[in-house]
Amino acid sequence: MNAVDIDRAMTRLAGEVAERARGEDSASRLAIVGIRRGGVHLASRLRARLARLLGHEPALGTVDIALYRDDLDEKGAAPVVGPTDVRFPVDGTTILLVDDVLYTGRTVRAALDELVDFGRPRRVWLLVLVDRGGRELPIAADFVGTRLSVEPQDDVQVRLTEGGAPQDAVIVTRRAP
């Protein structure tokens, strides 16, 4: 995907989210939470689009899942912990969880665990820019930008900037065996 494809996908995704939010009468209590780090830029860009579609700006938050990982004993050094920032009341809201790439599902599992420590959302939707398959947990996205069929040894990289820029891209590279 190049910058134009990404931009188009974002517009479509925002439209789908807005439509579903209106349909389920949750437009007024919609909040967007980006998963650090890949989901943060996506989340703020989606918010700008949703604000136009819904007529109001949804709350925005960030979760960093490092403290909720299940592989602390496998990593060489303890993973870097970034800021989690959920300042709005979570109880009763519809949360749109946003990440760049959905792969094993473990990150989403951790983000869900973290989210419910802040309260009891009415429902949680998952939006990802890229679904690359390879799930290890029973997790599926509600909104998908694009589906890629790639091999486990492939790296899927999403390069994004805050406001969007021509160099934004989704890049697949094959690691040397």
Add this chain to the structure above:
Amino acid sequence: MIGSHKHCLGLADYSRQEILEVLDLAVSMKEVLKRPIKKVPSLRGKSVVNLFFEASTRTRSSFEVAAKVLSADALNWTAAASSVSKGETLIDTVKNLEAMRPDLIVIRHSAAGAPALVASRVRCAVISAGDGAHEHPSQGLLDCFTLREKLGALEGKTVTIVGDITHSRVARSDLYGLRRLGARTRVCGPPTMIPPGIEALGATVHHDLREAVAGADAVIMLRIQHERIGEPLIPGTREYSRLWGLNGRKAAEWLTPACLIMHPGPINRGVELEPDVADGPRSVILDQVENGVAVRMALLYLLAGGPEAAGEAKA
């Protein structure tokens, strides 16, 4: 691991980078403490032994809370209620506790070097919670954290430490940490309480309180360590209080308006600090306690996490 360190025994050999790694992580940990549910699962299944051979309220409960917020199990062990009173040696005690497979030992001991000795004999990570008059690294880190939170970057800031510098492990850890972060440091107290050679840690020596606190961004007041002093070093606490204690009047006249007052606790009210200063608007003493939990969470997370550290790791 913190940088190249498997343990946290003192800040003397911690680099600026390593100190900042702990302080930056502590910012995220502090956020966890402000949540409605103050618990994250990151150290689930890990166990931390708090081994305290000396009295402590703040430090021990702070490590205990830090462990619990991270979902680790904390076992609190105090010398008074143990077989030490039956003649068991330190190493035997530690070896027996180690057989219960803790992931981390937090130790406070009256003998300087005891945590390092323990670290050399066990496989798990060791954190010093204060050893004799040597170091109290987690206090040094939380003081740096509090100063950085209140003052921003510490480069060029001036911090004065007042009191019994000779017997203070807090002063030593503070001096190491503050120097690495670029702060200017001064120490002040009666000549009998200033150790020779303290300048080597980057501090300038003062005996006059007014001169020592002039223009300082923060003043750390220390308690007289009666339990570590064999012979009297001062004629009496009244004279000490008159010359080296802070009260509201001196603070108003001598300190800059923004100067912070810190104290590692426990405070001897009426000796080094009068209540009007300890509880006054400049005081960040309770912030220090709150930040202590966040800093200790960062230490536990970095040292208890990860696979069993490689044998070549140094202390």
